[in-house]
Amino acid sequence: MKRPLYIQIAEDLRNGILAGEYQPKDLLPSENVLAANYRTSRMTVRKSMSILENEGLIKPLHGKGYYVLPPDHTMFSMVFSENPPEGQFRYLEVNIVSPGEDVARLLQLQGNRLTIVIRRVLEQGGQVVAYDEKYIPYERGVPSVEFELHYAEFPQMFEKRFVPLSLHTEMRIALEKVPQHVCAALGVEPDEKLMVINRLILTKDNKPVGFARQYCTEGYGGLLAQSGYYTSKGL
Amino acid sequence: MKRPLYIQIAEDLRNGILAGEYQPKDLLPSENVLAANYRTSRMTVRKSMSILENEGLIKPLHGKGYYVLPPDHTMFSMVFSENPPEGQFRYLEVNIVSPGEDVARLLQLQGNRLTIVIRRVLEQGGQVVAYDEKYIPYERGVPSVEFELHYAEFPQMFEKRFVPLSLHTEMRIALEKVPQHVCAALGVEPDEKLMVINRLILTKDNKPVGFARQYCTEGYGGLLAQSGYYTSKGL
């Protein structure tokens, strides 16, 4: 029933900005003015301001005021799951292999270090729409091949061996030539090019610990990303 | 020289989390305990907590404590600029045309409404790497065709006619068949498939006001996205 005052103030200001009352490069009313208008304390107003700041709508300038930011249409956020919500997958191979040159380079493998590889095809409506493969440097014993399969998503495989929150993923989406072993599974001709989603799992020190890629056909549907005024608000 | 105390506290806790002292699903020390340890007030500690919360590292649970969150490797952030930092572009055509069926549908155009179209090729190292086209519903007079060209980035074209911050961009990256008029410019065969970056500019009410797409060849290099522990920290 009763909403906190700082939420109310933030909403009023946000509406003002989205309605164009406050234009980009304008200054909002000062903290003192707002505190007086709402008959509250400065700290409460500051809480409202920090919300709008986190949403990317305003930026405080020390000694001047709160400046309304111009919109940014170059920062996008995107959700990607290796197992699309609608659709199944099928394992093709789980094995310990010598990786190709490209994978060895990406994983910075020394000598002839082996990797566990997990290959799958993703299906949607009975159609094969993507080929998925994951590479993990092989160490004797741990992790066992069977072990890795218990995890739904790739980065989870590493959370037992690394501090979970110290890992991050770098993704690269590009058009690439499809390698031989993928062609047959996808029913495409050799040398055809497909959209590829490459993911490299890295530690805090940027050491690669895993690599995955998905070759996506036209049926895959594509990736969706969002940008703009309240991208950050879309919680 | 002297950093604020709340920054220090946030750093200590963050380091604790990234070092694994506090594991996902653990609770951090309570506000009162931290305030006592650092000989400060609860409000200062709360400021530290709100930082870590915004970074996606912790989540407060009313009546219980601050819970360390498991990492999320499905949320990505990405920067996309229609004019790649390294490389030039060349205008092919700026015109008022009847759009194709696909564009008319995306822009929800009524009847035989015309659009302004701006077509370019993007070059990198002397090579044509992408074909870029933008569509804007045409209205008599404003906006003039010449006018639109003054803007570096697409969404800026609309900021005079709409409240800037009320617009957002929806991006879709997919593999698509290349239309006839693009083939020649890119030197690819008809019916070949390329990676396409589609962008739809929408108002607050999800009314489309502009559409752009880039057909990217292998030379384009691809898109980079980030996910993980301090994606949000990477300011």
Place this chain on the structure above:
DNA sequence: AAGTGGTCTAGACCACTTC
């Protein structure tokens, strides 16, 4: 009842910008 986070106050002093 005791402990936790959530909201809020009425001040203080500081650093920065403008006049």
Place this chain on the structure above:
DNA sequence: AAGTGGTCTAGACCACTTT
């Protein structure tokens, strides 16, 4: 000097969870 945001305090009362 006056106005702005930045940091911080020492309380208060509330809502929620656990015992």
